[in-house]
Amino acid sequence: KTAVSLADPATYAAIELFVDRAQRLDKSFRLTGDNLPAIIRICQQVSGMPLGIELAAAWIEDLTCADIASAIAANLDFLTAHYQGVAARHQSLRAVFDHSWRLLTPPEQMVLAQLSVFRGSFTLEMALQVADASPQICRRLRNKSLLRPAGSRRFDLHELIRQFAAEQLGQDEGGETAVYRKHSHAYLHLLADQSPCLQNASQPAALDLIEQNYHNILQAWQWSLAQQNIPLLQAGRDALFIFHRKRNRYEEGVKLCQESLRG
Numbered sequence: 001k002t003a004v005s006l007a008d009p010a011t012y013a014a015i016e017l018f019v020d021r022a023q024r025l026d027k028s029f030r031l032t033g034d035n036l037p038a039i040i041r042i043c044q045q046v047s048g049m050p051l052g053i054e055l056a057a058a059w060i061e062d063l064t065c066a067d068i069a070s071a072i073a074a075n076l077d078f079l080t081a082h083y084q085g086v087a088a089r090h091q092s093l094r095a096v097f098d099h100s101w102r103l104l105t106p107p108e109q110m111v112l113a114q115l116s117v118f119r120g121s122f123t124l125e126m127a128l129q130v131a132d133a134s135p136q137i138c139r140r141l142r143n144k145s146l147l148r149p150a151g152s153r154r155f156d157l158h159e160l161i162r163q164f165a166a167e168q169l170g171q172d173e174g175g176e177t178a179v180y181r182k183h184s185h186a187y188l189h190l191l192a193d194q195s196p197c198l199q200n201a202s203q204p205a206a207l208d209l210i211e212q213n214y215h216n217i218l219q220a221w222q223w224s225l226a227q228q229n230i231p232l233l234q235a236g237r238d239a240l241f242i243f244h245r246k247r248n249r250y251e252e253g254v255k256l257c258q259e260s261l262r263g
Helices: 009-025 036-045 050-057 065-078 088-103 106-115 124-130 135-143 159-169 173-193 203-212 214-226 230-246 250-262
Strands: 154-156
Touching: 009 036, 009 050, 036 050, 036 065, 050 088, 065 088, 088 159, 106 135, 106 159, 124 135, 124 173, 159 173, 173 214, 173 230, 203 214, 203 230, 214 230, 214 250, 230 250
Parallel strands: none
Antiparallel strands: none
16 A cells, blocks of 8 residues: 655645544634644545545544544455455555444435435435434434535435445335335425426426436436336326427437336
8 A cells, every 4th residue: 555645745635634634523623733643544544535534524513533544444454355447545545434433323324325315416405315314313324424515405325335224225225115115206296396386487496407407307217117007107207398499409208218128
């Protein structure tokens, strides 16, 4: 493993990121000569990757920098038997994910796993509707850098965190199906509700709403198609067709129609 050198500008950026994220949680946190070696060690262990640094700094309220470094080291030792087909730096991130996951409470674990069904950003209201979430749990996940703000009153998951959480959700096949069903119903009903608005003066706002939620709508559409939920697909079909036509996204619209016909 290549050591992080203070002569490397990237090292300063990594340290600054750690300090910034730590101070968001603990206003009294300061970079000192005592904690600097541990912070450098943390940056080494996560290969200087911003996500790993953020996840490590998220525990500054509970652990010292030295304790954080020791905890990460324990997980990295676990990964000395390399995962096949996974790059070394991703092994480091997986170690951080594993450690962060174990420090979550069972309700936090359940909510994070269920939030993996979302694609792109989503509102708190949708999180409450689809996952067994609460505003308090979402705030705790945000404070631990596992859930991040994504614009006005919206959140998202870093893709690597989403993939890790999806693995946890997949361990409960029945629960996974139930969450995907709720997600599909929520977004295709949101889509269907825009149909009347697309026919009147509210059309611009309706188009923007669909655009904002498009990745989740597409996920919901494809899941319902796989489940052959024809009534739900029919309910949102007209709004989706108008959206693609008005936004000049014909190719996407044609592809969805072809997929529907094949289904």
